[in-house]
Amino acid sequence: MRTAKFGTTALLLSVVTASSVAMAPGSASASAAGAGSTYYVAPNGNDGAAGTQAAPWASFARAQAVAKAGDTVYFRGGTYAYTRANGACSGQTAKVDAITLNKSGSSGNPIRYWAQPGEKPVFDFSRMTDNCRIKGFDVTGSWIHLKGLEVKGVPQNNNRNAESWGIWVSGSNDVFEQINTHHHMGTGLFISGGSGNLVLNSDAHDNYDLRSNDGPGENADGFGSHYTPAGRPANVFRGCRSWWNADDGFDLISTYSPVIIENSWAWRNGYVPGTTTPSGNGAGFKSGGYGGDYEADAPKHTVRFSVAFLNRAAGFYANHHPVANDFFNNTGYGNHPNFNMLGIDSRGAAVGRGTLRNNIAYTGTATSNMSGTSAAYNSWNLGVPPTDSQFRSVSTSGWDAPRQTDGSLPVLPHLRPAANSALIDKGTDVGLPFSGSAPDLGAFENDGR
Numbered sequence: 171m172r173t174a175k176f177g178t179t180a181l182l183l184s185v186v187t188a189s190s191v192a193m194a195p196g197s198a199s200a201s202a203a204g205a206g207s208t209y210y211v212a213p214n215g216n217d218g219a220a221g222t223q224a225a226p227w228a229s230f231a232r233a234q235a236v237a238k239a240g241d242t243v244y245f246r247g248g249t250y251a252y253t254r255a256n257g258a259c260s261g262q263t264a265k266v267d268a269i270t271l272n273k274s275g276s277s278g279n280p281i282r283y284w285a286q287p288g289e290k291p292v293f294d295f296s297r298m299t300d301n302c303r304i305k306g307f308d309v310t311g312s313w314i315h316l317k318g319l320e321v322k323g324v325p326q327n328n329n330r331n332a333e334s335w336g337i338w339v340s341g342s343n344d345v346f347e348q349i350n351t352h353h354h355m356g357t358g359l360f361i362s363g364g365s366g367n368l369v370l371n372s373d374a375h376d377n378y379d380l381r382s383n384d385g386p387g388e389n390a391d392g393f394g395s396h397y398t399p400a401g402r403p404a405n406v407f408r409g410c411r412s413w414w415n416a417d418d419g420f421d422l423i424s425t426y427s428p429v430i431i432e433n434s435w436a437w438r439n440g441y442v443p444g445t446t447t448p449s450g451n452g453a454g455f456k457s458g459g460y461g462g463d464y465e466a467d468a469p470k471h472t473v474r475f476s477v478a479f480l481n482r483a484a485g486f487y488a489n490h491h492p493v494a495n496d497f498f499n500n501t502g503y504g505n506h507p508n509f510n511m512l513g514i515d516s517r518g519a520a521v522g523r524g525t526l527r528n529n530i531a532y533t534g535t536a537t538s539n540m541s542g543t544s545a546a547y548n549s550w551n552l553g554v555p556p557t558d559s560q561f562r563s564v565s566t567s568g569w570d571a572p573r574q575t576d577g578s579l580p581v582l583p584h585l586r587p588a589a590n591s592a593l594i595d596k597g598t599d600v601g602l603p604f605s606g607s608a609p610d611l612g613a614f615e616n617d618g619r
């Protein structure tokens with residue numbers, strides 16, 4: 171491990187897979203179509219048709235009724251527009267869904283709902299008229315794999331509720347891959363109680379709950395994982411981007427099983443999307459907490475190899491979490507502050523909580539609430555003050571560039587160590603892959619790219 175070549179993300183993925191994810195993400199089973207039956211859905215399809223490529227169905231509901239574990243349903247490109255939920259609002263504060271996925275696959279044989287390769291199916295909920303709280307997708311089933319879907323526009327049609335949701339997940343062992351969830355009046359993808367889920371190479375952006383009853387912008391995060399009971403397998407966010415959401419980029423408040431966030435980026439959260447007008451909380455990675463209460467069975471969350479920049483509040487925030495989370499090899503740039511480790515002790519008193527190694531804090535303000543943390547080998551501990559010239563680029567634009575063909579993040583020069591940077595090999599071995607004699611500081615190991 172110590173001299174491992176870092177050049178491929180596959181090495182990192184294999185480490186994480188073995189330790190934390192029930193379903194093998196990135197393996198052949200997650201990226202190849204199944205051995206079961208194959209069906210097709212198209213915007214101009216017909217639910218009375220055969221569901222073949224020549225005669226596709228029209229609706230998700232029709233596909234689910236037929237598909238079983240191991241089957242693959244391909245969605246052709248184009249817009250699938252929804253104007254009403256699949257059930258009536260029983261009152262203005264009731265919850266309804268446009269698409270309910272309540273049929274489970276099985277271990278090794280998920281039900282796959284995938285974009286036709288090379289095409290972009292868009293699920294547009296912006297014209298829904300239901301006068302209550304709305305979920306675009308309500309995923310209650312397990313062993314379901316969604317891939318390549320764009321999901322947008324879930325509205326709030328009254329001001330009696332908190333946020334709506336783009337994708338709501340209470341199932342487990344689901345995979346959400348190459349999902350683009352945006353412009354909802356609520357959170358882009360919200361895990362509520364499920365476990366062992368993988369959110370892979372997905373984007374959440376421009377979400378803004380302007381009709382929330384607790385104030386506009388208070389609840390629309392990019393990604394959330396909440397309410398999972400203790401002792402369950404981790405939910406994992408990998409290769410995800412979250413930007414210009416009115417509240418937080420990633421939010422892990424009120425959950426009792428671990429969450430791992432890695433190789434993910436969060437920026438410009440806490441503003442009205444597309445502006446610098448302050449809106450909700452504005453953390454990049456809000457890493458736990460229970461609304462300021464002490465909880466004895468709080469889990470340790472992990473945030474690593476991730477970047478937060480220009481968020482309105484903290485880039486990496488402990489949010490009153492009772493135990494120390496692991497923050498390894500992250501880069502905070504231009505946040506306020508970059509790392510805020512505000513935790514809580516068993517008496518309810520404020521104390522720093524966090525284990526921080528190999529992180530960079532640059533511009534904005536560096537850190538706060540560090541008393542009580544374990545922090546070493548970070549840029550602010552080492553007397554290695556970052557400067558612009560330590561990086562190949564410090565640009566804050568272009569981070570939303572198109573993804574690579576396999577869905578992985580674009581390779582940008584931004585905030586990567588320059589050749590001969592003083593940030594190279596200044597970190598300490600935390601049991602994760604690195605190149606050279608030691609880990610570099612920050613989210614990007616210098617791999618010659």
Ligand SMILES: [Ca+2]
Binds near residue numbers: 387389417450451
């Ligand atoms: Ca909030």
Ligand SMILES: [Ca+2]
Binds near residue numbers: 390418421451
């Ligand atoms: Ca939030």
Ligand SMILES: [Ca+2]
Binds near residue numbers: 609616
């Ligand atoms: Ca190194």
